[in-house]
Amino acid sequence: MDKQVQETQSPQAFDMWGLTPLQILLFALADDEFILGYRNSEWTGIAPILEEDVAFSSMSQDEIGHARLYYELLQELTGTMADKLAYSRKPNEYLCCRLVEHRKLDWAHAIARQFLYDTADHVRLEALTHSKYEPLANATQKIIREEKYHLMHGDMWLTRLAKLSTDSRARLEGALVVLWPDALGIFEPLPGEEQLIADGVLPGTMSDMCTDWLGQITPYFYNLELPFPATLDERTGLYIPTVEPVYGGRRGQHTGEFTELWKEMTSVYRLDPEAVW
């Protein structure tokens, strides 16, 4: 993984437009973890309690680590160094979903996003452990073992906020209503998805994973009587979303919040792309 890779690109340019479907998938995975890692680090030092300062900082560290692993897989495929892939692209060349872009709001919003993302990511990771692209199957088998602690943390807080007080519950419900369309956008179909399925890289469509996810998280939302915008199709036994998903992230279309984050996180790289620690 850490072997020296020949630089085949100029320092400034990385051509996003000639990406293969596999590279698009890897960028989507890497960018989701990378951007969420940045966003979660916004709680470092100011979370409501010390334990959560540690928890959000640790999850952020995990996410950036996972992003690096995906970028290293891309490094093997493209010959461009992982750091450059992470920092040298223009905002419209990032393929993260909209859910991970939002800046820190209140605690309920942070917990709602984390729970929605982690449960969806779990379904996606589980599918990818069966990928016929072996480096990705290996990476996801490693990552899924670590993510279980994120799920455990999200489960604890979702329950706590739902039951603690009318205020915490109202804030949680409000955050969920706002976030649901973005959460469904995690499973936006990828450009070139048919090819990935034909090659066995992707064991199922994003749409199938979304259905699987909705089925898996129903019990939590029903038990806690939280907003769950999906209905059961009696004929198929599958859940169908009742709100419109927000798509665009996988095609490089992002919010103003993302552009602000991009400016900040790439500022050092843009000053001096060759700088080292």
Added chain:
Amino acid sequence: MRVAQKITEDSVREALLEVMDPEIPSLSIVDLGVVGNVAVSSDAIEVELMPTFVGCPALEIMKDSVKERLHALAPDHEAHVRVTMTEPWTTDRISEKGRQILKSSGFAPPPTTAMPARANLIQLMPVAECPYCGSRKTVMENAFGPTLCRAIYYCANCRQPFEQFKQV
């Protein structure tokens, strides 16, 4: 005159017993199970390291320490240290001696049985045994601790907080 020892896989593993985990300095990387395949040729040694957690910042330090130790062991050999994730590191790779060292250093060793799960999705932390008094009257305070691989617990019996090496 010092007679050059023949370098073998065993002598490399033995030398690596002196390379400690920077985050738990009483535990060697061999007992931690981080050392994977070791290959020795007439002029080179290749050691594979299996990272505990993907985002673990100690990995770079481990790589440098391994290189340094290999160089001291066999100055005539080239030392290659490679990180591999082909087979994931799991807590089952921690040796029995490693588990004892963890315990005597104030850490509950990771559980060896599968974690209970709720609805296939959320796994639950198993009960941890207090490394100080052995009581199982303990509660998890935080699934995240001072490093990625450690969770924080509290013992209701001896009223001592302690850390558990997380199972992965």
